[in-house]
Amino acid sequence: MTLEQLLTIEAIVKEGSFKAAADYLHKSQPSISMAIKKLEEEYQIVLFSRDEYRPSLTADGKVFYQKARLLLREFRELEALAMQMSKGVEPEIRVSIDAVSPVSLVLKFLKNFFTKHPSTKLVLQFEILSGTVERLIDGDVDIAITPKPLVEHTFDMRLMTKTKMISVISTQLIKNEKKITDAFLRNHNQIILADSARRISKVTTGVLEGSKSLTVSDIGxxxxxxxxGLGWGGLxxxxxxxxxxxxxxxxxxxPLIKDRDIEIYMVRDASKPMGPVLKELWGSIEEDVIG
Incomplete structure (x- = not known):
């Protein structure tokens, strides 16, 4: 068993297929398949079912993967600790940003910070709802920029900025309406943004009960x-x-649909050490919000 094989299993589960995992790891699909095959043959177990279009973990595979995730987390924490102990500059800092954040403001803040740190690469992910924090819990990112997390974890949080969610509709769609009512809205699709979480519980917010809906995975x-004019929703x-x-x-x-004020936090896993650049980034958020 090798670390590379464990990383391969993780990539297949997270990316959803052998091909997608190969692309993610910058390897060929045959090499991905061979790594899993060798591991299965070594221990006489079957980790993935190949009966369907997308590979899925078998019962043994699920147990094996849960243990592998713990081992990979420990490895990454050890790697981060070694980096901190060397007092070197981190080669990259990974940030996940929730789609509801005021992106232009957040990106301007990050650009100004990383311009001062050209040796550290900024890696961005854009997620939705619980997906943002899940990337943080799983160790895929170092910082999450998100509304206050709803899951229990050892988080450190600092208020970063504020935004407002406004439910809107095409003006053309209501040009013959004297007043927008909840009954009128129920007759039109509410466009809902799907939570990008893969493992932890998904959440939905601002959904009008009894309305028709259309779910999409991209805020744009x-x-x-x-x-x-194909529906209405909060943006x-x-x-x-x-x-x-x-x-x-x-x-x-x-009466049921109103504007919502949302606080946006910079969030980190308090159990993990910070390198010098991440410490400076974390410290750059003072009590006053940006904007």
Missing amino acids: FKKELIVQ PYDLIKAELTSKKLSPIKT
């Missing part, structure tokens, strides 16, 4: 569907302020 696509103000100004989109306010 959600915005375009709403602009084109961060930062993303739609131009469309509100030009009146392409109209805000929705009913």
